[in-house]
Amino acid sequence: MPEGHTLHRLAGSQQRDFAGGAVEVSSPQGRFAAEAELLDGHVFREAWAYGKHLFHDYGPVGTVHIHLGLYGSFTAHGKPVTDPVGKVRMRLVGESCWTDLRGPIRCELVTTAEAAEIVAGLGPDPLRDDADPDRAWNRITRSRTALASLLLDQTVLAGVGNVYRAEVLFRHGVPPLLPGNAVEPETWRALWADLVGLMGEGVRSGRIDTVRAEHAPEATGRAPRRDRHGGEVYVYRRAGAPCLVCATPVEHRRLANRHLYWCPRCQAG
DNA sequence: GATCTATGTAGAT
DNA sequence: TCTACCTAGATCG
Numbered sequence A: 001m002p003e004g005h006t007l008h009r010l011a012g013s014q015q016r017d018f019a020g021g022a023v024e025v026s027s028p029q030g031r032f033a034a035e036a037e038l039l040d041g042h043v044f045r046e047a048w049a050y051g052k053h054l055f056h057d058y059g060p061v062g063t064v065h066i067h068l069g070l071y072g073s074f075t076a077h078g079k080p081v082t083d084p085v086g087k088v089r090m091r092l093v094g095e096s097c098w099t100d101l102r103g104p105i106r107c108e109l110v111t112t113a114e115a116a117e118i119v120a121g122l123g124p125d126p127l128r129d130d131a132d133p134d135r136a137w138n139r140i141t142r143s144r145t146a147l148a149s150l151l152l153d154q155t156v157l158a159g160v161g162n163v164y165r166a167e168v169l170f171r172h173g174v175p176p177l178l179p180g181n182a183v184e185p186e187t188w189r190a191l192w193a194d195l196v197g198l199m200g201e202g203v204r205s206g207r208i209d210t211v212r213a214e215h216a217p218e219a220t221g222r223a224p225r226r227d228r229h230g231g232e233v234y235v236y237r238r239a240g241a242p243c244l245v246c247a248t249p250v251e252h253r254r255l256a257n258r259h260l261y262w263c264p265r266c267q268a269g
Numbered sequence B: 001g002a003t004c005t006a007t008g009t010a011g012a013t
Numbered sequence C: 001t002c003t004a005c006c007t008a009g010a011t012c013g
Helices: A006-016 A033-040 A110-122 A135-138 A149-152 A162-171 A185-205
Strands: A024-026 A044-049 A053-057 A063-067 A073-078 A090-093 A099-101 A104-111 A251-255 A256-260
Touching: A006 A044, A006 A073, A006 A099, A006 A185, A024 A033, A033 A104, A053 A110, A063 A110, A063 A185, A104 A110, A135 A149, A135 A185, A149 A162, A162 A185, A162 A256
Parallel strands: none
Antiparallel strands: A024 A090, A044 A053, A053 A063, A063 A104, A073 A099, A090 A099, A251 A256
């Protein structure tokens, strides 16, 4: 379940579980076997995330660069270690914990410099203290592309995925197809600030919850609706269902091969 | 058991 | 704009 909050959450838990100790690294599936052999037994220095990218720093031995893609996932366990189930690309075994990685779009050993290059190609990440929202704004305000597309462009903004994009646009009443160069600076400031808050909450909870207290099931009496992604949302994957605010059916279309959801009334602009 | 879907990205057309 | 791809779980029959 990979938007930026997932990767930052993983970096945090893996830092707690493995940092500072030697780890056993293996690739039961075999597709990371040569790299795992190089890393096996070395000290896991640090886990860190930038956008949807996760990095395991092994110092001079190298850095593992992981991108989960659409369906990559980690499972975390306490010892004892059990036999691999399914296609385990990478297994890490530490002092008391172990974790399995399955289905990543990327799992590769890179140098520190290469890791830095990957990060240099990404836009600011709302989950990082060092993020500069003006870098994203400079791209957005010069572009005729729909804001909904710009929000998913990782070179503009790093870490935002399909759920956060739909939800943050809804929360600010912004039409998703509004061209970047038609976005008001104060709108951008509000969107950024909201992403910082929402995604930070996502890191803490492990879910994407975007519904404000006044529209929450407890306040309105409607049945809670947890999406498969685990959280309570306004429009994501609610095509045809009544908008939680105005009851207008939620719209849906494909945009650049991704599902886009919005309320045509609340986000009329 | 077969088929479909998914919070993503890269590369071809 | 389209297609391929990494994998598992949900859904269909």
